[in-house]
Amino acid sequence: MITARLCAPAYELGEYRDSVAELPELLADPRTAAELTSPAAGFDTYRWSDAPVVELMAEAVRRTLGDAGVPGDEVDLVLLATDSLPRDRSAHRDVAELLAEAGLTRATASTLGLMDCATAMAAVGTAASLVRDGSARHVLVxxxxxxxxxxxxxxxxxGGAAIASDAAAAALVSATAAGLPVLGMAHHTSAGTGNGGGARRELASRVAAHRELFARLAARHPLRPEDVHAVLPSNFARNVLEIYLSDVGYGGDKLALGNVGRIAHCLGSDPLINLADRLAEAKSAGVSTTGATDGHLVLLGAGISHLAAVLLGARALPEAPEGAF
Structure with a gap:
């Protein structure tokens, strides 16, 4: 079977940086402001942009293709995980301009949605399936x-657990470029979350949803918490993430929470941003892997009612030899 590799994650943040404490919503609600800016929650700054989302995407794509060493005209498919394209036919024009600017002359573009901040991880899993079955050699997410x-x-x-930021991210899922092997993906939708019923019921629903997600991931690829070096999640409040993920064995040092304060919640892009930063830190330290010695990585995207997780191998695979695809 062809191995799908996640390659060269990159991102572009909104060009403006502001203090979370100065948000009008929080100035009008001192109690929520104190909770979200406390060390336990950890929010400090957020990013915003007045440019179209495709401009942020174009910068992320440019970096990904450059780092992966794959020409744009070799990409077969582009999967756009976003809820921010125009709602009319102008979206077609914007996407066509994005493809042209990136030199994606052979690629077909399609959008994925309806999973909120879990959509991008579902897109990575979909891309990996297409690469594994030979339908595509390079898929850009x-x-x-x-x-x-x-x-x-x-x-x-x-539900008051995060501060939204503007950003875009990209990654190449490839049969031949060097990258981390995509070992599995799981997703889960819970009708019980986001529907009210009180704080206790909401917490129970979210804990149950995370248990189900990780059970599904382990069913697709044998997985125990001790097999995982780190979980790179959506940037919700740190104390909230600790509740959900400690329950399934992934709390403490396994949780990558460093970007919560720095960039807040960049919606669906968080896991790829957190992975890009992790790889950059490892590279600057002279480490040729993800920094893990014997464990996998989990990318976790979380929306109001949806969860999706991607399991990655700990060590990058080199470029596949010519003719391997």
Missing amino acids: VSGDLADHATGGERVVA
Whole structure:
């Protein structure tokens, strides 16, 4: 079977940086402001943009293709994980401009949605399936959202557990380029989350949803918490993530939470941003792997009612020899 590799994750943040504490929503609600900016939750700054989302996407794509060493005209398919494209036919024009600017002359573009901030991880899993079965050699996954479009302009999101930022991210899923092997993907939708019923019921629903997601992931690829070096999640409040993930064995040092304060919740792009930063840190330290010695990585995208996780091998595979595909 062909191995699908996740290659060269890259991102572009909104060009403006502001203090979370200065958000009008939080100035009007001191109690929520104190909770979200406390060390336990960890939010400090967020990013925003007045450019179209495809401009942020184009920068992320440019970096990904350059780092992967794959020409744009060799990409077969582009999967766009976003809720921020225009709602009319102008979206076709914007995407066509994105493809042209990146030199993606052979690629077909399609959008994925309806899973909120879990969509990008579902897109990575879909791309890996297409590569494994030989339908494509290179699939580009591009995520990106602007709060003005994706959340109706709201910055306090996820039931008050996160602060939304504007950003885009990209990664190549490839049969031949060097990258981390994609070992499996699982997703779960819970009708019980995001529907009210009180804080206790909501917490129970979310804990149960995370248990089900990781059970499904382990059913597809044998997996125990001790097999995982790190979970790179959506950037919700640190204390919230600890509740959900400690319950399934992935709390403490296994949780990558460093970007919560630095960039807030970049919606569906968070896991790819966190992976890109992790790989960059490993590279600057002279480490040729992800920094893990004997464990896998899990990318976790979480929306209001949806979860999706991608399991990655700990060590990058080199480029496949010519003729391997």
